[in-house]
Amino acid sequence: MITGNSFYNAQDKHKGILSWILSTDHKRIGLLYLTAMFSFFFVGVILGLLIRLELIAPGRTIMSAPAYNAVFTVHGVIMIFLFIIPGIPAGLGNFLLPLQIGARDVAFPRLNLMSWWFYVSGAAVILISLFTGGGPPDTGWTFYVPYSIRTGTNVTLAVFGVFLLGISSTLTGLNFVTTIHRLRASGMTWLRMPLFPWALYATGWVQILATPVLALTLLLLIFERVFGLGFFDPAKGGDPLLFEHLFWIYSHPAVYIMILPAMGVVSEIIPVFARRTIFGYRLIVFSSLAIAFVGYLVWGHHMFTSGMSDLSKVVFSFLTFIVAVPSGIKIFNWVSSLYGGSIDMKSPLLYTVAFIFLFSIGGITGLVNSALATNIQVHGTYFIVAHFHYTMFGGTAFAFFAALHFWFPKIFGKMFRERLANTAWFFLFAGFNTLYFPMFILGWQGMPRRYYDYLPQFHTLQVISTIGSWILATGLFIMFYNLISSIFRGEKALSNPWGGVTLEWKTSSPPPVENFEEPPVVTGAPYRFR
Amino acid sequence: MSNMSITEHRPDYEGSRLGMWIFLFTEMLLFAGLFLLYSVFRTRYSPEFHTSSVELSRTAGTVNTIILLTSSLTMALSISVIKSGRRGMSLLFQSLTVSLGILFLVNKYFEWGAKLWHGIYPNSPELLQRGKGKTMFYGLYYLMTGLHGLHVLAGVILLTIMFIMTVNNRINREQYVRLENSGLYWHLVDVVWVYLFPVFYLIN
Numbered sequence: 001m002i003t004g005n006s007f008y009n010a011q012d013k014h015k016g017i018l019s020w021i022l023s024t025d026h027k028r029i030g031l032l033y034l035t036a037m038f039s040f041f042f043v044g045v046i047l048g049l050l051i052r053l054e055l056i057a058p059g060r061t062i063m064s065a066p067a068y069n070a071v072f073t074v075h076g077v078i079m080i081f082l083f084i085i086p087g088i089p090a091g092l093g094n095f096l097l098p099l100q101i102g103a104r105d106v107a108f109p110r111l112n113l114m115s116w117w118f119y120v121s122g123a124a125v126i127l128i129s130l131f132t133g134g135g136p137p138d139t140g141w142t143f144y145v146p147y148s149i150r151t152g153t154n155v156t157l158a159v160f161g162v163f164l165l166g167i168s169s170t171l172t173g174l175n176f177v178t179t180i181h182r183l184r185a186s187g188m189t190w191l192r193m194p195l196f197p198w199a200l201y202a203t204g205w206v207q208i209l210a211t212p213v214l215a216l217t218l219l220l221l222i223f224e225r226v227f228g229l230g231f232f233d234p235a236k237g238g239d240p241l242l243f244e245h246l247f248w249i250y251s252h253p254a255v256y257i258m259i260l261p262a263m264g265v266v267s268e269i270i271p272v273f274a275r276r277t278i279f280g281y282r283l284i285v286f287s288s289l290a291i292a293f294v295g296y297l298v299w300g301h302h303m304f305t306s307g308m309s310d311l312s313k314v315v316f317s318f319l320t321f322i323v324a325v326p327s328g329i330k331i332f333n334w335v336s337s338l339y340g341g342s343i344d345m346k347s348p349l350l351y352t353v354a355f356i357f358l359f360s361i362g363g364i365t366g367l368v369n370s371a372l373a374t375n376i377q378v379h380g381t382y383f384i385v386a387h388f389h390y391t392m393f394g395g396t397a398f399a400f401f402a403a404l405h406f407w408f409p410k411i412f413g414k415m416f417r418e419r420l421a422n423t424a425w426f427f428l429f430a431g432f433n434t435l436y437f438p439m440f441i442l443g444w445q446g447m448p449r450r451y452y453d454y455l456p457q458f459h460t461l462q463v464i465s466t467i468g469s470w471i472l473a474t475g476l477f478i479m480f481y482n483l484i485s486s487i488f489r490g491e492k493a494l495s496n497p498w499g500g501v502t503l504e505w506k507t508s509s510p511p512p513v514e515n516f517e518e519p520p521v522v523t524g525a526p527y528r529f530r
Numbered sequence: 531m532s533n534m535s536i537t538e539h540r541p542d543y544e545g546s547r548l549g550m551w552i553f554l555f556t557e558m559l560l561f562a563g564l565f566l567l568y569s570v571f572r573t574r575y576s577p578e579f580h581t582s583s584v585e586l587s588r589t590a591g592t593v594n595t596i597i598l599l600t601s602s603l604t605m606a607l608s609i610s611v612i613k614s615g616r617r618g619m620s621l622l623f624q625s626l627t628v629s630l631g632i633l634f635l636v637n638k639y640f641e642w643g644a645k646l647w648h649g650i651y652p653n654s655p656e657l658l659q660r661g662k663g664k665t666m667f668y669g670l671y672y673l674m675t676g677l678h679g680l681h682v683l684a685g686v687i688l689l690t691i692m693f694i695m696t697v698n699n700r701i702n703r704e705q706y707v708r709l710e711n712s713g714l715y716w717h718l719v720d721v722v723w724v725y726l727f728p729v730f731y732l733i734n
Contacts, residue, residue: 107542108549111549175549181548208555209556212559213559213562217563228653229669230652230653236662237662242570
């Protein structure tokens with residue numbers, strides 16, 4: 001498939017598939033993650049399409065109500081824990097972090113492989129949980145008590161799988177933070193580091209400091225089901241609200257695990273296609289760290305209707321508004337970077353611009369949720385569903401797609417077909433908005449999330465949404481067809497097809513095993529064109 | 531700020547230590563969640579927590595505290611002597627640390643055993659009948675000391691591996707970062723106990 005001195009041809013003590021699944025090369029591990037994640041993404045998409053198909057008409061359409069509960073739960077668990085949390089850091093971060101900072105590998109290559117094995121084991125356990133015991137969990141991806149303790153479905157096993165995924169995520173964060181501290185190329189001071197590694201650095205700390213709380217919460221849930229400790233059971237003296245607190249103490253920071261790397265990707269792509277240095281480098285760095293920090297202190301905004309003192313509600317609401325500031329700073333900086341640049345609208349930039357548009361909608365509707373008065377109206381409705389799909393799919397996944405196109409030549413040494421990529425973009429962008437925008441209106445009108453059935457007045461918008469899901473799926477199909485077929489049949493890529501200036505473009509495409517022929521030396525700030 | 535070159539793949543002492551410290555942060559946060567639960571229930575059921583705490587054996591707790599503190603000392607000594615190349619001494623101190631760790635677990639076994647014998651364990655009819663506050667206290671007691679006990683067990687296994695590596699000369703006066711990192715882990719386990727001991731046995 002690929003010739004020359006690339007890591008694909010490296011001699012290894014193992015042969016065949018073993019040279020991949022036992023490899024400690026960060027590039028191979030990154031590709032392993034990408035392959036696994038996108039396989040699960042595909043399953044998640046199918047489940048999402050089934051949800052939409054069921055909702056095309058009121059009442060029963062294609063599945064029973066319990067099946068529907070299982071389908072949306074598994075859709076959430078797969079998309080969140082198997083796709084978007086490992087997402088950009090584990091897949092592209094593994095491949096690119098050492099390249100971008102001029103290192104030979106991550107700090108702990110064997111630990112890196114172990115993280116991948118934890119990921120695979122967690123995924124396997126979750127898959128087993130779907131077909132054994134009481135069947136797939138039907139609690140929603142948040143596993144809220146008391147239902148998650150009482151349900152007869154296979155929650156214990158599924159939760160244990162998520163626990164393993166948490167270990168994988170923590171170890172990856174640990175590895176990346178250490179790598180960035182210890183292995184930056186000679187001359188690369190902190191403020192000469194590109195912004196994607198900066199984003200991974202901020203993400204790494206969130207993974208390290210938040211994921212253990214999830215691990216604990218999930219252990220408690222397992223113990224609760226197996227030993228009946230009673231911490232979440234009022235009859236024994238416990239309190240179900242504690243579960244929500246512990247869960248969101250992790251799961252709110254986790255949304256920054258999902259979005260920060262995407263913001264890093266955007267900060268890399270924009271300067272390259274605007275042919276201009278990034279506007280406000282230091283503020284982008286600072287805002288990543290600010291998001292990571294303030295992100296810890298806002299979990300209560302998921303619980304405004306769960307029962308909390310008015311004072312804590314006001315504080316959580318205020319802090320949530322504060323955390324929007326650094327995100328706003330980033331948006332302004334990206335737009336300012338485009339201003340006055342000589343913009344070259346190649347596919348990666350097209351996807352990136354879609355990110356800015358969709359993420360802005362997602363972010364601003366986030367403020368609607370964080371205001372106490374409006375929150376009561378939209379809490380637990382389709383408005384929330386639309387909001388987090390705009391941030392997580394419109395935001396993170398679009399940035400992920402942008403990154404896949406941007407670094408595709410570097411990873412595979414081939415070019416994709418630009419035109420087909422742009423066609424796919426059109427379907428994705430149109431389909432996405434047709435699918436999710438009606439949900440804002442539905443939610444505002446009072447359609448609750450996760451419901452199997454709905455009132456007749458919601459019918460039209462539900463139908464539009466379902467049609468959107470097919471357009472979106474077409475876009476995904478075209479995009480993956482283009483990318484996968486280009487791996488085998490694409491034109492050979494040059495080492496620097498886009499004219500990027502960060503270190504990964506200074507080595508060949510695909511890179512050799514040791515990444516660089518000569519260890520790179522950095523003499524100035526990143527993103528200096530000419 | 532590091533300017534080290536990355537041409538060769540030599541072991542990075544500072545990097546290993548940094549990685550270990552970060553790992554210890556994750557351990558601390560794991561226990562932090564439990565201390566959070568503890569403080570919530572302690573506030574809610576203050577009187578019951580007082581009366582339950584009296585029922586625990588202070589002697590057993592104190593003995594275990596002394597055991598673990600001593601083991602931290604022997605752990606530290608085993609590292610400081612390996613730096614000056616006295617391998618035999620280091621092996622002696624390591625085996626002492628492992629023995630003290632096991633002794634801690636044995637003591638814990640008898641302590642738990644006595645409570646189980648009285649029918650006090652999570653979800654037991656005897657415990658539920660004693661009321662909500664006691665149910666929560668003993669739930670936390672079993673969970674937190676149990677999770678800590680698992681960490682002691684992991685430490686004992688880890689230090690046994692370190693012992694074997696020292697015998698095989700893979701840990702020596704030049705390369706001792708593994709032993710040092712295991713020591714850091716062992717001290718963390720000790721520190722967690724230093725907090726567990728007062729919150730369960732002393733505050734009443």
